[in-house]
Amino acid sequence: MTGTLLLVAFLFSGPVPMAVWAVPVLGAVLGAGALLGHRFNLWGLLFRHGLVPILRLGPPLNLKPAAPARFAMILGTLFLAVATVLLLVSTGTGILHWVGWALALMVAALALLAAITELCVGCEIYNLVLRLRTRRIPGD
Amino acid sequence: MTDLMWRTGIILAILLLIATTWYLQHRRRHRTWAPRIPRMDPTDLPHAPDPLLLVVFTSRFCVACSEVLRTASTTAPEIPVVQLPMHENPHAPQRYGLVETPTLFLVDEQRRIRYTALGHVDEEELWLYVREAWDSSTLARTITAQRRAQ
Numbered sequence: 001m002t003g004t005l006l007l008v009a010f011l012f013s014g015p016v017p018m019a020v021w022a023v024p025v026l027g028a029v030l031g032a033g034a035l036l037g038h039r040f041n042l043w044g045l046l047f048r049h050g051l052v053p054i055l056r057l058g059p060p061l062n063l064k065p066a067a068p069a070r071f072a073m074i075l076g077t078l079f080l081a082v083a084t085v086l087l088l089v090s091t092g093t094g095i096l097h098w099v100g101w102a103l104a105l106m107v108a109a110l111a112l113l114a115a116i117t118e119l120c121v122g123c124e125i126y127n128l129v130l131r132l133r134t135r136r137i138p139g140d
Numbered sequence: 141m142t143d144l145m146w147r148t149g150i151i152l153a154i155l156l157l158i159a160t161t162w163y164l165q166h167r168r169r170h171r172t173w174a175p176r177i178p179r180m181d182p183t184d185l186p187h188a189p190d191p192l193l194l195v196v197f198t199s200r201f202c203v204a205c206s207e208v209l210r211t212a213s214t215t216a217p218e219i220p221v222v223q224l225p226m227h228e229n230p231h232a233p234q235r236y237g238l239v240e241t242p243t244l245f246l247v248d249e250q251r252r253i254r255y256t257a258l259g260h261v262d263e264e265e266l267w268l269y270v271r272e273a274w275d276s277s278t279l280a281r282t283i284t285a286q287r288r289a290q
Contacts (some may be wrong), residue, residue, distance in 0.1 A: 007151050014143040109154045117162045127203040 001043045002026050002076070003111035006104055013101075020087050023104050027080030034073035038066060072114070072122020076107045083107075173258055176237035180251045184229065185222075191249045191277035192219050192270065199226040199241040208242040208261050215263045216270045219246075248273055 009022035033041030051057065086100030114120040180195065194212045198205035212221045224232060232238060239258065246255035246269055255269035 007154070011144070011147050011151060014147060105150070105154065109158065112154075113158050113161060116158055117165050119161065119165065124203055127206075128201060131201060131203065131206070 001046075002030060003108040003115065006108035006111075010101060010105060010108070023080055023087060023100075024084040027077055027084060030073050030080060031077035034070050034077055038069075068123035068126040069120065071126040072110075072120050075122045075125070076111065079103045079107045168259065173239060173256065174237075175245070175253050175256060177235065178253060180245065180247050180253060181235060182251065184224065184232065184235075185247065185251055188251060189220075189247050189249050191281070192216075192254075192273055193247045194219050194221045195224060195245040195247055196221060197224050197226065197229070197232060197236075197238055197241055197243040197245075202241045204259060205242040208244060208257075208259075211261045211263055212244060212266070215261075215266050219270060246270060246273060248277055 005022060005026055009019045009026075013019040029042045033044065038044050080103070083100045083103035086096045086103070090097035090100065110121050114122075185193070185195070194216065196205070196209055196212060198209070209221060209223060212219075226232065226241060236243075242259065242261075244255075244257040244261055244266075245253045246266070248254055254273045255266065257266065
């Protein structure tokens with residue numbers, strides 16, 4: 001959802017400059033899920049209380065650790081926060097404006113990538129950092 | 141109008157990139173690969189499995205390797221799991237034709253490679269092959285014991 005909404009906001013931010021406010025709003029939604037946990041993730045709440053009962057979906061087949069996903073969400077929140085500052089400071093044109101949108105589009109692309117291919121770049125970064133910090137790996 | 145067009149172009153480029161990534165990942169998961177030799181070399185496996193063994197080839201900074209090791213341990217807890225890091229076994233890629241890490245082998249008591257998995261390990265598929273190899277080795281031992289008794 002985050003990725004799709006960011007792309008839509010970018011598409012219409014030309015004719016509708018107010019669409020730029022979608023960036024901080026989506027950043028706040030992402031940040032709430034990252035800081036408070038997946039139970040407070042807006043999209044997760046909509047899915048659990050909206051789609052699950054309507055489509056009568058069962059429990060997930062396998063669960064993954066939450067820490068890498070939350071780290072990825074924190075990264076996304078930071079990127080969107082910086083993008084928000086750049087977009088609000090700029091006057092709708094100029095290098096700061098496009099750098100801000102580039103950061104927002106990066107978050108959108110990675111969010112969509114994670115949703116469609118299950119390839120979470122933030123999670124991979126988390127695991128890599130963990131592996132580099134924990135130098136003593138059995139057998140390595 | 142021009143502004144909307146190039147914004148649409150950027151969005152389409154992002155979607156194309158995602159679609160390409162999905163396709164490459166899909167192709168990678170479903171490609172067929174077989175080891176260069178049908179049995180593991182005794183120098184890599186000094187002690188023959190009794191009766192089965194899971195061998196995982198890993199490398200440094202391989203994020204998926206720890207996940208595959210965990211999956212192998214939990215899917216078949218009765219089967220020992222042996223990790224062979226690439227930097228300690230530099231001949232392994234050439235010997236077995238390894239193309240990526242992690243690579244998982246299911247090895248029987250004759251060091252035959254009964255099942256292989258590249259990168260991602262399908263737990264259900266692994267369990268089926270472990271079960272089949274286990275049953276056939278148990279049956280072989282029973283027949284051998286009966287013949288010796290006669």
